[in-house]
Amino acid sequence: MPRPGEASSRNPCAAAARRTISSRRAGTETEVSQSDGELPEGLFPALEGLCYLNAAGEGPLPRRAAQALARATREKERPESLGRAQYFDLPAALRERIARLIGASTEEIALTGSTSTGIGIAARELPLPPGGEVLLLEGQFPANVLPWSAAKRRGAVVKSGPLRQGESPLQAVRNAAGPRTAVVAIDWVGFASGVKAEIEEIADLCRRLGAIFVLDGAQGVGALSIDVKAAGIDVLACPGHKWLLGPPGTGFLYVSKRWLDVIHPYNAGWMNLAEKQGFRNLLSIPKEPPADATRLEAGTPSYVLFSAWLESLDLLLSLGAARIERRLMALAETAREAASRAGLEVISPAGPPLRSQIVVATAGRRTPAVFRSLSASGVVTALREGAIRISPHIYNRESDLARLETAARQALKEES
Known part of the structure; x- marks a missing residue:
């Protein structure tokens, strides 16, 4: 194990890690546009085609995080350059x-x-x-x-x-x-x-x-x-x-x-x-x-x-906590309306101060079947304590919630 500060400069991954940490300390990272609307395309490419509404279960890695994970794994494959950047910085x-x-x-x-x-x-x-x-x-x-x-x-x-x-x-x-x-x-x-x-x-x-x-x-x-x-x-x-x-x-x-x-x-x-x-x-x-x-x-x-x-x-x-909260609360309200229009009963709080970014809905005894139907159609939610949990995050768009509504309505029709 190298002494702190003794990591070799021969490893480009280790050098890149040091540059990334130091540049962010100087505040030079690129920021995302400060609009409250949808994020730019390409930040979560692995979600393309998937209606993912389960951040409360697992949040997906952004592309840049997945790339950093791959770089760090390569460093671990050849660890002679690991040092201060990884252990302390x-x-x-x-x-x-x-x-x-x-x-x-x-x-x-x-x-x-x-x-x-x-x-x-x-x-x-x-x-x-x-x-x-x-x-x-x-x-x-x-x-x-x-x-x-x-x-x-x-x-x-x-x-x-x-x-x-x-x-x-x-x-x-x-x-x-x-x-x-x-x-x-x-x-x-x-x-x-x-x-x-x-x-x-x-x-x-x-x-x-x-x-x-x-x-x-x-x-x-x-x-x-x-x-x-x-x-x-x-x-x-x-x-x-x-x-x-x-x-x-x-x-x-x-x-x-x-x-x-x-x-x-x-x-x-x-x-x-x-x-x-x-x-x-x-x-x-x-x-x-x-x-x-x-x-x-x-x-x-x-x-x-x-x-x-x-x-x-x-x-x-870079997005800012206040902006994220505003966006997610807006998405949650859209999800609540979509679930209700589809025929689900929304049981999570409707207004402040108890309302959160998580929407919980039920279809009574048909709830497990509706959940399975949503999953089969590519709409990912979670089944928790007998209810369907809907939890959008920054990567979601209003079109995802329209897809939720369509899939839920179809599922209820099939189970009626």
Whole structure:
């Protein structure tokens, strides 16, 4: 393994990686037109001919991300030139992009492999008084439920407050919280309901309760704009492979500076300590973990995956979070109207503040058959908890939703 900074200049892929990272730090990347309408052609060529409406399940790689993934794979095939650009510069660039996207500082960002990893760190490391309660809501995705068993082993009580279809998460938290509530951990957007939680108001409630606010951002970050500081979020965990258009095995954890000092060094972040010493003297690296959130990162960074994810994040940042949110909310409204006209019953919230970019519809007992028919016609949605989930992203056009309407109407006719 080369010492940091010793990567050979003979490898053109490694040289290109260094140039790409440094040029973006200087702000020289090409930006996409700032119109709120459809994106230029060619950014997602692999989707040609496919009506892909399942960003909530898997976000596709943009062409530039797929190309970066191929370049990074070639570097790994002949790894003698791997060094600082991959081990340190690339992860640092990712943390900077993520921090900019969510309104955090880079010191508060740790790179992980999934939402579950981030929630698991919170469940193991956040301070919990004996008998303190961790409040969840019914219907949350398992990544924000199962890891909290670690809190149980530390003496906490984990309970789920009731949340019926279309109800306000804020009201559900108010009803279920009490004097022993130490942590409130909820999903920003319901994976099966499309309900968007009122995060600012819930954060304010948590402050009044003296509770830590943990947010699963899997179905929000990359689609909806967020400022974690202004919103008052203490911990945010998110994957990279959905709305952030990265490869699977990517993700991040945001921990507010307020809580970084009290989180124990779960992974100790040895790689980021080695940056100061180099790999030739690992036995003499500092024994104390890094002061920032990199203490929560483990081992060698996934530089092959990160190379692709950086391209996707740069695309999203060039568009701007506010523009993306406006576009996706408009597409979601068009999807809602298309589904209704086709004869489906839309059960996700119709208006603010609970409406999100995810539309959920049902055809009663015919729902599975309609879903299969949509898939067979090249309209890709998702079947979740007995309903059809429709989740467009920046690559979708109004014509995709017209195709959804036509296919759904035909499917209902065949199943009548």
